[in-house]
Amino acid sequence: MSWFALGLELRRWRRAGQTPVLWWRDDDARTPSPELDRLLDLAARHGAPLTLAVIPDGDIPALAARLGGRTDVCVAQHGIDHQNRRTGPAAGEFPPEWRRIRVATLLRAGWSRLAAAPQASRIFVPPWNDIHPELAQALVDCGYAGWSAWGEAPVAGRAPRVDAHLDLMRWRGGARFRGEGRFLADFRKQLAARRRSGDWSAPIGLLTHHLAHDAPAWSFLDRFLAWSVGRGGLAWGALPELLSAAEH
Numbered sequence: 001m002s003w004f005a006l007g008l009e010l011r012r013w014r015r016a017g018q019t020p021v022l023w024w025r026d027d028d029a030r031t032p033s034p035e036l037d038r039l040l041d042l043a044a045r046h047g048a049p050l051t052l053a054v055i056p057d058g059d060i061p062a063l064a065a066r067l068g069g070r071t072d073v074c075v076a077q078h079g080i081d082h083q084n085r086r087t088g089p090a091a092g093e094f095p096p097e098w099r100r101i102r103v104a105t106l107l108r109a110g111w112s113r114l115a116a117a118p119q120a121s122r123i124f125v126p127p128w129n130d131i132h133p134e135l136a137q138a139l140v141d142c143g144y145a146g147w148s149a150w151g152e153a154p155v156a157g158r159a160p161r162v163d164a165h166l167d168l169m170r171w172r173g174g175a176r177f178r179g180e181g182r183f184l185a186d187f188r189k190q191l192a193a194r195r196r197s198g199d200w201s202a203p204i205g206l207l208t209h210h211l212a213h214d215a216p217a218w219s220f221l222d223r224f225l226a227w228s229v230g231r232g233g234l235a236w237g238a239l240p241e242l243l244s245a246a247e248h
């Protein structure tokens with residue numbers, strides 16, 4: 001899989017008069033760090049709108065200070081504390097037997113910490129893409145504008161949801177760059193699926209984890225953003241607007 005094959009797919013979109021919409025989510029920030037600085041610099045340099053999924057138990061005032069007046073960054077709530085309370089292979093913050101009121105109480109407590117950041121949007125990103133049976137309704141009860149998980153996670157509830165689809169990293173056997181060929185193949189697959197189903201406006205989400213990137217991941221991210229931002233035939237969107245559009 002190559003840039004060439006990706007270009008062929010993009011040409012099919014162009015011929016159909018359609019423009020794919022990309023958006024970008026980075027997970028697991030708790031506090032400022034040199035890696036976060038690097039990420040924010042990349043976003044600014046390329047002019048790519050960025051959603052930071054922030055774990056609300058970190059140093060939110062320091063994070064907010066680091067973000068300063070950045071208007072290209074949106075802060076979403078990444079869980080409550082990113083602790084696994086499940087037994088068994090699938091990780092999740094909320095054990096399955098927890099009732100909606102308990103989930104909602106913790107969602108609200110997390111949001112109340114995060115809301116201090118000027119860029120905070122009331123959007124939820126479940127750690128490990130775990131979808132507790134009561135989560136979707138709890139988010140509606142708590143007034144969230146929407147949420148974001150992984151594209152293959154099951155559909156649940158009616159709250160607006162815009163997912164991520166392109167993981168920059170591979171996780172099994174230790175975090176490392178997914179590889180250019182695999183990443184581009186994933187991208188092409190997402191494009192082709194939307195073209196075939198006529199779901200042209202469904203956004204395609206790039207997922208990064210700044211604290212886990214190795215040198216090849218940083219380097220490819222830089223090249224991918226340079227290639228895609230401002231390119232004719234591709235559009236970049238910001239999560240809050242994409243969620244508003246998903247609502248209608």
Ligand SMILES: [Zn+2]
Nearest residue numbers: 027028127128
């Ligand atoms: Zn996470």
